[in-house]
Amino acid sequence: MGKETSEKAKWWRFFIWYIPFCALWFFIFYWINRQLHHTEGILFYGTPASSYWVYYISAALYGMATFGIYFSIKQGIHQKSFLEFKKNALTIWSLVRFPILISLPFLYLAVTHALVVTDEKVQLSSFWRMKDAEYSWKNDVQSVAIDYSIIASTKTPHQRYFNGKYILHFKDGKKIDMWDGVLEGNLPAIKKIDQTIQKKDIPFTVRQVPSEENVERFFNNKDSEFIRELYSR
Numbered sequence: 001m002g003k004e005t006s007e008k009a010k011w012w013r014f015f016i017w018y019i020p021f022c023a024l025w026f027f028i029f030y031w032i033n034r035q036l037h038h039t040e041g042i043l044f045y046g047t048p049a050s051s052y053w054v055y056y057i058s059a060a061l062y063g064m065a066t067f068g069i070y071f072s073i074k075q076g077i078h079q080k081s082f083l084e085f086k087k088n089a090l091t092i093w094s095l096v097r098f099p100i101l102i103s104l105p106f107l108y109l110a111v112t113h114a115l116v117v118t119d120e121k122v123q124l125s126s127f128w129r130m131k132d133a134e135y136s137w138k139n140d141v142q143s144v145a146i147d148y149s150i151i152a153s154t155k156t157p158h159q160r161y162f163n164g165k166y167i168l169h170f171k172d173g174k175k176i177d178m179w180d181g182v183l184e185g186n187l188p189a190i191k192k193i194d195q196t197i198q199k200k201d202i203p204f205t206v207r208q209v210p211s212e213e214n215v216e217r218f219f220n221n222k223d224s225e226f227i228r229e230l231y232s233r
Contacts, residue, residue: 022063
């Protein structure tokens with residue numbers, strides 16, 4: 001029993017040390033992403049879910065490497081032996097070098113992938129494209145389509161949620177859903193973007209209107225007023 005408890009304690013100590021290294025790398029990736037796309041007068045900044053998945057996986061990998069190097073240094077200092085540190089560090093590098101090298105192109109695509117909305121334009125960096133696409137509100141945005149669906153939760157039986165859609169259609173045939181297609185596409189962000197779009201004289205199309213029952217079910221009093229106005233255009 002004592003041995004089992006000791007093993008559990010070791011695993012707990014491992015995760016307590018390992019998780020901060022992963023979190024550090026995750027925020028480094030996110031910070032780089034924000035710096036690369038920093039623009040004055042940002043109304044909305046969105047990091048799509050595909051980038052977050054790359055951040056999570058890469059952070060776990062880089063966190064493991066950093067964690068191993070840290071303890072190699074600690075062990076070398078404890079034993080007063082640079083050779084001990086070097087041996088441990090080389091062992092760790094031999095284990096992680098190929099996964100790290102494989103991750104680099106995906107990590108590059110992830111940190112350069114974002115959606116930036118300003119008063120003047122929409123800047124879209126697609127995951128598989130090297131060049132950013134920029135759309136002027138005045139010249140390149142054709143229309144906005146408003147839609148929704150009610151989706152059943154995959155985690156909680158009989159629970160449903162409102163899946164709003166706020167789709168920008170561009171004149172080159174491309175489109176992007178600001179509400180559903182971007183991870184940070186929450187209702188406060190949509191309100192801010194909507195205020196800007198209404199000043200640009202861009203036509204709206206409402207594909208379907210939610211019932212009053214659904215509006216009251218999924219939104220509080222403050223948000224329900226905005227939803228009613230949005231879907232009545």
